[in-house]
Amino acid sequence: MPVSFPPGFLWGTATAAYQIEGAAQEDGRGPSIWDTFSHTPGRTRGGDTGDVAADHYHRAPDDVRTMAELGVNAYRFSVSWPRVQPTGRGPAVQKGLDFYRALADDLLDRGITPVLTLYHWDLPQALEDEGGWPARDTAQRFADYAGLVADALGDRVERWTTLNEPWCSAFLGYGSGVHAPGRTDPVDALRAAHHLNLAHGLAAHALRAVLPGHAQLSISLNTCAVRARTDRDADRDARRRVDALANRVFTGPLLHGAYPEDLLDDTAHLTDWSFVHADDPATIARHPLDSLGVNYYAPTVVSAAAGGPASTADDGHGASAHSPWPGADRVSFHQQPGERTDMGWGVDPTGLYDLLTHYAREAPGLPLFVTENGAAYPDRPAADGTVHDVRRIRYLHGHIAALHRALADGADVRGYFVWSLLDNFEWSYGYAKRFGIVHVDYATQTRTPKASARWYARLARTGVLPDPVVP
Numbered sequence: 001m002p003v004s005f006p007p008g009f010l011w012g013t014a015t016a017a018y019q020i021e022g023a024a025q026e027d028g029r030g031p032s033i034w035d036t037f038s039h040t041p042g043r044t045r046g047g048d049t050g051d052v053a054a055d056h057y058h059r060a061p062d063d064v065r066t067m068a069e070l071g072v073n074a075y076r077f078s079v080s081w082p083r084v085q086p087t088g089r090g091p092a093v094q095k096g097l098d099f100y101r102a103l104a105d106d107l108l109d110r111g112i113t114p115v116l117t118l119y120h121w122d123l124p125q126a127l128e129d130e131g132g133w134p135a136r137d138t139a140q141r142f143a144d145y146a147g148l149v150a151d152a153l154g155d156r157v158e159r160w161t162t163l164n165e166p167w168c169s170a171f172l173g174y175g176s177g178v179h180a181p182g183r184t185d186p187v188d189a190l191r192a193a194h195h196l197n198l199a200h201g202l203a204a205h206a207l208r209a210v211l212p213g214h215a216q217l218s219i220s221l222n223t224c225a226v227r228a229r230t231d232r233d234a235d236r237d238a239r240r241r242v243d244a245l246a247n248r249v250f251t252g253p254l255l256h257g258a259y260p261e262d263l264l265d266d267t268a269h270l271t272d273w274s275f276v277h278a279d280d281p282a283t284i285a286r287h288p289l290d291s292l293g294v295n296y297y298a299p300t301v302v303s304a305a306a307g308g309p310a311s312t313a314d315d316g317h318g319a320s321a322h323s324p325w326p327g328a329d330r331v332s333f334h335q336q337p338g339e340r341t342d343m344g345w346g347v348d349p350t351g352l353y354d355l356l357t358h359y360a361r362e363a364p365g366l367p368l369f370v371t372e373n374g375a376a377y378p379d380r381p382a383a384d385g386t387v388h389d390v391r392r393i394r395y396l397h398g399h400i401a402a403l404h405r406a407l408a409d410g411a412d413v414r415g416y417f418v419w420s421l422l423d424n425f426e427w428s429y430g431y432a433k434r435f436g437i438v439h440v441d442y443a444t445q446t447r448t449p450k451a452s453a454r455w456y457a458r459l460a461r462t463g464v465l466p467d468p469v470v471p
């Protein structure tokens with residue numbers, strides 16, 4: 001039986017501004033926390049920065065043509081906040097907006113649905129200097145920025161995502177410090193998480209005021225498929241605590257209008273959460289989501305540990321002396337046995353099935369999109385110039401088959417976006433990790449679609465899952 005997907009299903013690719021654009025100092029763009037962080041010695045592998053990246057800022061028309069040739073029907077990209085507001089406040093820079101307007105028009109001309117993310121981690125440095133996400137005012141600044149972008153692009157972009165993976169912004173940026181701005185205070189991380197939720201709510205209000213009624217509002221979470229290593233009570237409790245800090249700290253206020261009680265209890269020794277003002281939960285939930293974006297790469301396996309803080313060395317989030325799990329002390333993170341990608345992350349499509357069917361139950365009626373899924377492998381072009389990334393084809397095949405099983409079991413999944421269109425700047429790992437279905441030779445900026453791109457093109461064109469072989 002062929003594995004076929006419903007008509008109208010979105011088959012897309014995804015990218016983020018700082019990871020591909022380069023042109024860090026052009027057309028009035030201001031510095032973001034990732035410029036500062038990547039230019040600080042010791043923060044990224046080999047001192048890699050996004051100064052040039054995949055030079056997408058100058059090659060967007062070529063990259064859109066590549067997508068059109070592959071036959072994908074959607075593209076998820078992010079807008080660089082400091083290109084639009086160099087200091088995070090004040091009037092918009094016209095050239096910054098023009099770039100995204102031209103991109104959206106080009107996509108629409110080629111029948112590709114633009115899916116716009118307002119924030120994929122590039123906070124204007126000036127706002128970090130005023131306190132960053134732990135400061136409440138940053139949420140209001142984000143809402144103002146959202147309104148500016150909606151004014152400029154609301155007539156052509158229908159699908160709006162406020163934030164990408166606020167967990168990473170809050171807990172890797174302000175907790176473990178492996179992401180920009182590299183701060184390491186557990187309470188700042190919790191404050192940041194709340195202000196990101198608030199930023200979503202305030203931005204949703206600003207977007208609704210400007211966008212036409214049919215516009216679609218979403219958020220993409222790095223939903224964590226967390227499993228207890230054993231059925232023992234202590235391990236199940238470790239699972240509960242990590243689930244609260246990874247998932248429910250966001251889905252609580254976003255979907256249910258409140259922070260989970262157990263999260264407040266688990267973190268009570270750190271903070272009384274008085275940074276949550278009385279009206280904030282209502283503000284966050286005021287404009288319901290039209291869909292939820294699920295980003296998934298690998299499952300997380302936890303157990304209860306004897307003492308001390310959450311182990312940080314092997315949780316897959318990058319090594320740090322500081323835990324990104326405030327309040328989840330005495331938790332150990334384990335490698336899932338079996339196959340790994342170049343990130344060291346396990347390969348397990350059942351995690352994606354579990355998440356999709358879970359959210360179908362937790363939020364009945366809310367459409368779901370897989371807004372990121374993919375794998376890094378050390379791809380190199382062969383002598384004939386082709387890139388035979390068979391392992392990536394197998395990874396994608398397994399996960400898309402799991403998505404199909406979730407669909408069959410009632411999850412309302414409307415689209416899938418492979419991370420990523422292009423090899424790009426993989427944050428603290430720099431250019432060492434290649435997630436693209438299109439290979440980038442950074443010395444020449446030559447693009448070469450990998451075998452996985454040809455395989456994915458067949459899926460996008462037919463809506464039928466091809467066998468996991470090199471086409």
Ligand code: PNW
Pocket residue numbers: 016019164165168222295316317318372419426427435
């Ligand atoms: C996501 N983790 O990041 C991002 O949205 C992308 O920008 C990124 O390139 C992609 O996944 C691949 O990493 C993550 O530590 C970063 O578990 C870190 C983690 C997960 C996702």
